[in-house]
Amino acid sequence: MESLMAYVVGIMFTAAFYMMLRRSIVKLVIGLMILSNAANLLIFVVSGMTRGAPPLIPEGASGPVGIVADPLPQALILTAIVIAFGVLAFAVVLIRRAYEVVGTDDLDQMKDTDT
Amino acid sequence: MLLAVLSGFLLAIVVPLLHRVAGKYIGWLLALLPAGLAVYFSTFLSQVQDGPLLLEYQWLPGLGISLNFLVDGLSLTFALLISGIGTFILIYAGSYLAGHKYLARFFVIMLSFMASMLGLVLSDNLITLFVFWELTSITSYMLIGFNHEDLEARKCALQGLFVTVAGGLALMAGLIMLAIMTGSYSLSAILASSDPIHQHVFYTGAVLCLLAGAFTKSAQVPFHFWLPNAMAAPTPVSAFLHSATMVKAGIYLMARLNPTLGEGELWTMMLMGFGAVTMLTGAWFAFSSTGIKKVLAYSTVMALGTLTMLIGVGTELAMTAFICFLVAHSLYKGALFMLAGALDHETGTKDITRMGGLRKSMPVTATIAVFAALSLAGLPPLFGFIAKELMLESLLEAPLWSSLLVIATVASAMLIVGVAGLVAIKPFFGAPGDTPKAPHEAPLGMLVGPAILTIIALAFGLMPFIPENALLQAAVASVYGAPVDFNLALWHGINKPLLLSALSLIVGFLLFRAWPRIQPTLHALNYAGSRVGPEAGYFKFMEWITVVASWQTRMLQNGVLGLYMLVLLAVTFGLAGYTMFSHYGVHFTLNLADSHFYEWGIALLLVASAVFASSTHSRLGSVASMGVLGFGVALTFILFSAPDLGITQLLVETLTVILLVLVLFKLPEFVNLSTPFQRYRDLAVAIFSGVTITLIMLAVLDIQYFETISTYYVENSAALAYGRNIVNVILVDFRALDTLGEIFVLSLAAMGVLSMLKLKAEDQHKP
Missing domain, CATH: 1.20.120 (Four Helix Bundle (Hemerythrin (Met), subunit A))
Known part of the structure; x- marks a missing residue:
């Protein structure tokens, strides 16, 4: 499953990079979203994928029973998801504001500081 | 010794305070420091007779950089010139710039410059020498650009800085190669070792780099153009820069390394060739200029060329001539520059053609100027005469290119005799000129320096055995690399050098008489030449740098986000x-x-x-x-x-x-x-x-x-944190601070979003 997902993540990154290279600022945001999803999946995949064994400890036990999924990458990804949302919310509002002021969504028209 | 070298920097710190206390006597007060230093340095006179002295202080022992000081004949000669002339320059500056609103600032830079120069000539460690070398470049930049509201002054200061600092970079490479070749960063060790290094694979590179540094600093052709432009500085600065410091730093370096590097042919030929060309160029331009400071500046270029050439010749006699000419030049050039400043100050013009007959209104200035100019022209009974005779004699016996060098030297001597006339006869004798200000005698502070320097030159000329025994023997020994026995005397009998001197004197006097008629032609000739000269090359180069910089900025910093990302990816x-x-x-x-x-x-x-x-x-x-x-x-x-x-x-x-x-x-x-x-x-x-x-x-x-580090969290989640959802425990317990940071980031983003939405709402309220 991991090797298959490596290809999926690669394709997601390709789509993200392509969108981020576009001149339209809306496409840049879409690219950013795909990028954060792809990055989260990348960490998830390379740390190994385990089916049906969440890192939980049964009541009364001192440790999990049997082999469980690695909890550390999950903690990292959880943080990343939330931060990515914060960045996205900020970016979206910023873009909207920039569009109102500058009157274009073409990034090449926004390169001067005095518009 | 450490305190002596650094005292200039220390005093510079408190100058603004002293200025408030001492008021207009600040120059006299500050001059006590270099005067004291000169006395201190002269206590070493008897010690250096027995050989070089090494005074050791640690600085960065881990990097092998020390603050050791090497005191021998050469460095002591320089140290005495710097502190001695520095004394008079400070007195003079206090008077020349009296009432200037940045007087305190001027003295701060001046003292730092003097201290850097002392450090440069006394350092034993190559790295320390380089640090002081660059300090002189930076402080002289500030001095030349002292009138910072003047665009021309800023441009000239920058030009001097670029030329000398570019040379400084080459110098650093050269010093490092020198250290690799000799295996030591200590000058005393390098000079003491007798291993021949002119066979070494680095020899050519080291010589070229070191000379690039020395030539730019000492204004050798084709880098000579920055020096006359440095005249934008106030006159005390010019006098100091030209007589004993800055431009002499390159000369010092060449003289210092001569015993080590002088055996190679490359060294000899480069020094003789560039020196002779610089000498002639300097003499030519000195004679064809009209501004008194320009005339003197180009005569400095002449002197620097002569000194370089003499090091290149490298015989015992040439080295003796080198040291004598060095001292003679420092004495008369310091005096003449200060007098030129006095003339400028009291008449309101720098133009020689507008001066004349000033001996009536400025008798003291005129007397001193005549004597200093006699030394410049190389006439008895001044010290300049002895130096000039020695120079001609050594060139007549030079092992290589002898006749060429003699012809060049005699030609430049003719021009310099004419120049001496320009600075000593033209302004003071003949018909009164029309000067913007009614001329009157310069104040005491501006005359005491030139007077004493000229008296010294006269005394050295009449009694040459005094400086000879006190210092010059040791100085010649340290540049020649072995003890040299010589006897200076004013009168050598009628011989070839004397005849050549007489010839140059007669032709020089005729040239001076013809000057008013031929000067415009010479000037026009120089103007035509300036379009293809090295200075034009400098401006072309600067223009080219600007063009390349803006092209590169357009290419790399073009503001197109997509291209940045493309390159990054x-x-x-x-x-x-x-x-x-x-x-x-x-x-x-x-x-x-x-x-x-x-x-x-x-x-x-x-x-x-x-x-x-x-x-x-x-x-x-x-x-x-x-x-x-x-x-x-x-x-x-x-x-x-x-x-x-x-x-x-x-x-x-x-x-x-x-x-x-x-x-x-x-x-x-x-x-x-x-x-x-x-x-x-x-x-x-x-x-x-x-x-x-x-x-x-x-x-x-x-x-x-690597082994996974998650095991720790899995095992301790329940035991230490009493939580059964391990991911949650990591987030809120083991890595709780990270989560706190995350919350902080989210709150910031939320505030940003809110403020931007509010901003929009306020915009809409506006009519």
Whole structure:
């Protein structure tokens, strides 16, 4: 499953990079979203994928029973998801504001500081 | 000794305070320091007769950089000249710049400059020498540009800085090569070692680099142009820079290294060739200028060329002549510059053609000027005469290019006799000129320096055995590398040098008489020549740098976000891909057997939504497929044992889609802004980056370098933190500070969003 997902993540990154290279600022945001999803999946995949064994400890036990999924990458990804949302919310509002002021969504028209 | 060298810097710190106390006597007060230093240095006079003295202080022992000071005949000569002339310069400056609003600032820089110069000539360690060398460049830059409101002064200061600092870079390379060749950074060790180094593979490079540093500093052709331009500085600075400091730093370096490097032919020929050309060029331009400071500046160029040439000749006699001429030049040039400043100050013009008959209104100035100019022209009974006789004698016996050098020297001597007439006869005798200010005698502070320097020159000329026994023997020994026996005398009988002197005197006097008629022609000639001269080359070079800089900025900092990203991606994944390719190879592995069919479905869903989101022309379609993608990722998390991630992802994804729908539809429709070429180029880079990521992931899955660190969290989650959801325990307990940071970031983002939305609302309230 991991090797298959490596290809999926690669394709997601390709789509993200392509969108981020576009001149339209809306496409840049879409690219950013795909990028954060792809990055989260990348960490998830390379740390190994385990089916049906969440890192939980049964009541009364001192440790999990049997082999469980690695909890550390999950903690990292959880943080990343939330931060990515914060960045996205900020970016979206910023873009909207920039569009109102500058009157274009073409990034090449926004390169001067005095518009 | 350490305190003596650094005292200039220390005093500089308190100058502004002293200025408030001492008021207009500040120059006299500050002059006590160099005067005291001169006395201190002269206590070493008897010691250096027995050989060099090494005074050791540690600075950065770990790097092998010490603050050792080498005191021998040469460095002591320089130290005495710097502190002695510095004394009079400070007195003079206090009077010349009296009432200037930045007087305190001037003295701060001046004292720092003097201290740097002392450090330069006394340092034993090559690195320390270099540090002081650069300090003199920087402080002289501030001195030349002292009138910083004057555009011309700023330009000239910058020119001096560029030329000398460019040379300084070469010098550093040269010093390092020298240290590699000799195996030591200590000058005393380098000078003491007798291993021949002119066979070494670095010899040529080291000589060229060291000379590039020395030639730029000492204004040798073709770098001579910065020195006359440095006349933009106030006159006390010019007097100091020209007589004993700055430009003599290069001369010092060449003289210092002569015993070590002088055996090679390259060294000898470069010094003789460049020295002779510089001498002639300087004499020519001195004679054809009209500004009194320009005339003197170019005569300094002449003197620097002569000194360089004498080092190149390198015989015992030449070295004796070198030391004598060095001392003679410092004495008369310091005096003449200070007098030129007095003339400028009291008459209001620098133009020689407008001066005349000033001996009546400025009798003292005129008397001193005549004597100093006698030394410049090389006439008895002044010290300049002795130096000139020795010089001609040594050139007549030079082992190489003897007749050429003699002809060049006599020719330049003729011109310099004419120059001496220009500065001593033209302003003071003949018909009164028309000067902007009614001339009157200069104040005491401006005359005491020139007077004493000229008296010294006269005394040395009449009693040459005094300086000879006190210092010059030791100085010649340290530049020649072995003790030299000589006897200075004013009268040598009638011999070849005397006849040549007489010839140059007669022709020089005729040239002086002809000057008013031929000067305009010479000036026109120089003007025509200046279009192709080295200074024109300097300006072309500066222009070219500006053009290249703006071209490079346009290319690299063009403001197009897409191009920046393109370069970033190509470089990052190019390098990462190359590293992986060379260390691991390219292995496309795909194991399909371990996947269930519904997992295939999710994989397909992710790929399809990503591709659709990036290729559709509909905004709604794009946003919707983003939603699909997010939910696909959430499904993956849930299927593979990460329920917490799945829940968070679902929540965030829902919020995101709502946000996008709300905001993005205020923005315009998708349009294609790029050309097909740009799209294919971007696609190629994106695919390359994506493939590299896939390959890196496959490699990571294949190799396990480290043990996992998760075991600690799994084992201690219940025991230490009393939590049964390990992911949650990590977030809120083990790594709680990280989570706090995350909350902080989120709050900031929320505040940003809120303020931007409010800003918009306020905008709309405006009429």
